[in-house]
Amino acid sequence: MKVGNARRNMDPDFSELDAALDDRDLDGYLIDADSTEADQYYLSGFDAPDPFLTLYDGEVHLLFSRSLEYGRANKEARADTVERYVDFGYQSKVEEYGPREAVSRVIAAFLDSYDVESIAAPPRFPLSTADRLRDRGVTVESDDESVITELRATKTDEEIEHIETAQRANEAAMAAAEELLRESRTAAKGQLLYDGERLTSERIKEEIEVTLLGHGCALDETIVACGSDAADPHDRGSGPLRAGEPIIVDIFPQHKASKYHADMTRTFVVGEPDETVAEWYELTARAHAAALDAIEPGATGAEVHDAVCDVYEEAGQPTLRSDESTETGFIHSTGHGVGLDVHELPRVAPNGGVLEPGHVVTVEPGLYDPEVGGVRIEDFVVVTEDGYENLTEYPKELVV
Numbered sequence: 001m002k003v004g005n006a007r008r009n010m011d012p013d014f015s016e017l018d019a020a021l022d023d024r025d026l027d028g029y030l031i032d033a034d035s036t037e038a039d040q041y042y043l044s045g046f047d048a049p050d051p052f053l054t055l056y057d058g059e060v061h062l063l064f065s066r067s068l069e070y071g072r073a074n075k076e077a078r079a080d081t082v083e084r085y086v087d088f089g090y091q092s093k094v095e096e097y098g099p100r101e102a103v104s105r106v107i108a109a110f111l112d113s114y115d116v117e118s119i120a121a122p123p124r125f126p127l128s129t130a131d132r133l134r135d136r137g138v139t140v141e142s143d144d145e146s147v148i149t150e151l152r153a154t155k156t157d158e159e160i161e162h163i164e165t166a167q168r169a170n171e172a173a174m175a176a177a178e179e180l181l182r183e184s185r186t187a188a189k190g191q192l193l194y195d196g197e198r199l200t201s202e203r204i205k206e207e208i209e210v211t212l213l214g215h216g217c218a219l220d221e222t223i224v225a226c227g228s229d230a231a232d233p234h235d236r237g238s239g240p241l242r243a244g245e246p247i248i249v250d251i252f253p254q255h256k257a258s259k260y261h262a263d264m265t266r267t268f269v270v271g272e273p274d275e276t277v278a279e280w281y282e283l284t285a286r287a288h289a290a291a292l293d294a295i296e297p298g299a300t301g302a303e304v305h306d307a308v309c310d311v312y313e314e315a316g317q318p319t320l321r322s323d324e325s326t327e328t329g330f331i332h333s334t335g336h337g338v339g340l341d342v343h344e345l346p347r348v349a350p351n352g353g354v355l356e357p358g359h360v361v362t363v364e365p366g367l368y369d370p371e372v373g374g375v376r377i378e379d380f381v382v383v384t385e386d387g388y389e390n391l392t393e394y395p396k397e398l399v400v
Helices: 015-023 038-044 070-076 090-097 099-112 127-135 147-152 157-183 201-214 227-231 275-294 301-314
Strands: 028-033 052-056 060-064 081-084 118-121 139-142 192-194 223-226 247-251 264-268 335-337 344-348 360-363 366-369 373-376 379-384 387-390
Touching: 015 028, 015 147, 028 038, 028 147, 038 052, 038 060, 038 147, 052 099, 060 070, 060 099, 070 081, 090 099, 099 127, 127 139, 147 344, 157 192, 157 201, 157 247, 157 264, 201 223, 201 247, 223 227, 227 366, 227 373, 247 373, 264 373, 275 301, 275 360, 275 366, 275 373, 275 379, 301 335, 301 344, 344 360
Parallel strands: 028 118, 060 081, 118 139
Antiparallel strands: 028 052, 052 060, 223 247, 247 264, 335 344, 335 360, 360 379, 366 373, 379 387
16 A cells, blocks of 8 residues: 655645646636636635636736725735726726626726736636627637646645545544434334434434534535435435445535535444445445555556456446446446545546646545445545545444
8 A cells, every 4th residue: 555645835836827828828817706616716815705807917816896805805815916896997987888888898907907918718707708808809718628627636735734624524524423323223124213213314414514514614415325325326315214224424515714625425334234235345445445555646547446446347346347338336436636626626537637746536436236225435535745645534334
């Protein structure tokens, strides 16, 4: 097993963005979005609920439609300048041209103030903004390579610390979920009871969410799926939980202060698992270990994925590699990047690219069949200069 400890220690490096702009002979990069768009938050370093513009021309410049965020942006944003529509004569332009035309003229004036006549923009850049800028003589080209998304794949020490903070909260939530399962008792027909009431997927999710809130995290959804529900990797799960059946708990919270995510899955059985579930769990643990053993800088996500498929296929289990139409067995990729988005680059999957120091990726093999249920084990690691470091500390035990 190749485990490394060296981490990267640097601020976000925009040199690749500079090179991409130079290669295309463009003056700048423009994003028009709120901070829930991860590329916007990464480039601007600013959290705002309403859309604003970030221009990168070797420096970072912000433009807000109103003054509401102006003071906070000056203190908090990763920006060399912070400006508002009013700074470019917005009201007089409204009176002369109307509100829609005024906005396009303000943005064009903003770009002109930095001698920017041509820009790259993300693939999901607002069409109306692009059209109006083109009408004002600005060249707007789509960044189909998603350069900033690619940049985000390599994490700094600070980003890794944010992810670890989210993961410690995640582990507290997983422990709370496991405790409810441990303290439950088995009633008629295998139904689980907690404090005299049916223990349901919804009750476990509530405990997870409350625990995460207490640790500064939130999540919109989580997975607590039992039995046949667990045979669908993205079934959120619902209804009563039962003894003897696999229960997949997959939690992927976002830390509210840093905006970074964590992601972890454990599979539990209350009581005695049947023989197939126990075999699947042992096999998945071996596939998980094989994937970890394949992770090192220079390896590809495809090679890590192949290591998992090798284990499963040698045991006679179908995979999408061996049968692209299979609906049972290993029916998803091995993993994905984690950061400002819970699913981001790099891919640990067929055609996954080269892993580099600073990449943070999940490792989550699993087996699925409606006749049995599902089993999945998920950790995530940071690729280091000489291997990887597992950022997940929570134990792996099938039987509760």
